[in-house]
Amino acid sequence: MMAGDPRLLLQSAPFLRRGITTPRLMTEVIIGMGPVILAAVYFFGISAIFVMLATTAGAAGAEWLLGPARPRGRTLKDGSAILTGIVLALCLPPGFPLWMAFLGGAAGICLGKLAFGGLGQNMFNPALVGRAFLQAAFPGAITTWSAQGDIGGFFTVRASNFAAPFMQATPDAVATATPLGLMKFEHQTTPLTDLLLGNTAGSLGETCAIVILLCGVVMAVRRAFDWRIPAAILLSVTVFSTVVWAFNTEKFPAPWAMLTSGGLLFGAVYMATDPVTSPVTPRGAWAFGAGIGVIVVLIRLWGGLPEGVMYAILLMNAATPLIERVTQPRPFGRGAIEHE
Template sequence: AVLTEWAFTPPDRRREALGDNSAALTGLLLGLTLPPALPLWMGFLGAVVAIGLGKVIWGGLGANLFNPALVGRAFLLGTFPIAMTTWADPAGPGGFFDLSPSLFALPFHSPSYDAVSSATPLGLLKFQQQGTGLARLLIGNTSGSLGETSGLLLLLGGIWLWLRRDLDWRIPAGIFLAAGLFSLVLYLVDGSRYPAPLFTLLSGGLLLGAIYMATDPVTSPVTPRGAWIFGLGVGLLVVLIRVFGGFPEGMMYAILLMNAATPLIDRYTQPRVFGRKGGGR
């Protein structure tokens, strides 16, 4: 990601563009959304797309409409769907603490996955009607993307960012509120078919997306009321996509859709100006 930023930035602006570390942060966040056995060259390609199409093409930092890391992930999911939905079993060979040979697959060659394939908690629920214990979701002893499995660590990181005032708490609060209430209604309608609210909040990429992706200050609303609308919209969409969509997960699409709505939200939530000091017009 940093190399792409350097390559696409004019020489006289490189120091400024690289000095804010936004490209490095984009690369880190993208990596957290990827499967642990994904070939490295795919991750590199995703980083190029994240910076090139998600940021530079819009005019650089502060001008992009969509979260760059999620743009990169959406590209990888659409281009390499099998690799992006192949999950290593964290308790078996090739799990989270082992280097899988698929990481070093040659570019544009089909990787050989030696790890035992294991579905994510959302996949198990959607396709096999099998639940996952809340303790496993909190600790992270489940299959999934690199940064989405441990709910406890994600929450602790979110609290630290909130204490530092590095995120707008209204956005994750709105996501948790909407996703929790909507999933509660569905659960009360048919508890044998729809997941409980706690499972909805702790599974998949909801915590990672709510705390670390949706709160991107560039691609989220700037007003307090807009932040609530944005968060509530993401929470509602993620449950709709999970329950009624073809994919078991929907956090990425929910955030990108609300990113697209951000300019409209900002427009209608800006406070009205009724007068100017000194009688100016």
């Protein structure tokens, strides 16, 4: 049928695009994480790089092998697997055996993302699924923290990094407790300046509070993520822990120590803000963040573990569909939204 000029292309409006793509958003988050990565390398030496490479290789490998075929590796281009790998590495201890790290990255992508149907469909943050997997499989290795500067120099590699697969991972000679561990089991407090500057033991990316905070502010201004989520988390942790602390300043840690120690800041800025697993609705984002904050404080103060950010985020990830259901925006020109 001669429907008209054959050269004319028919598409559906709108014909303009903002020009920002999903891979670019992912890249922006990775770049926004740059200073945290540099801080990790600065504090923990070349081991940090090894752990990051191992998790990223695991994550990207799993995505390539088990992700959508035709063409194989198509979904690697969206950058999300690489992001998962880096985030996972940043919440592991520096002396972590590399084979475990590789496995963690692969498990995060397989169980946390591909099992649900790939990017956008997953219920839980893949990096945290990877970490939960490692915590369950290797509880010893993942809680063996080495202090900064425990080794000779930048290029000295921790022996435990190269532990052979399925052999007993040899713990480091100098195992140190994290500030939260000290707080919980030995009732010692760590000076605030150490917490802020990162002069403590801990996972690769979580020690230096100042760097994470600054990166978070820059990324929030650049709208790389929904600023409401970290704001809600920090607010609720502050409020909740201040109330508890006011009851008994001897027994409970001060709110500023709660805010700056452990993985709270890193989790709030880089993990809870994963758009796929957090509510899209603005009011939902506030509820989501507040819930994480409350659970973190509950686990830290009364739970069996010293740290609870991972489980707090995973639990609220699971609650996201419910939160969204009750926080749908009020459509223009309609009264209170009618729920079915």
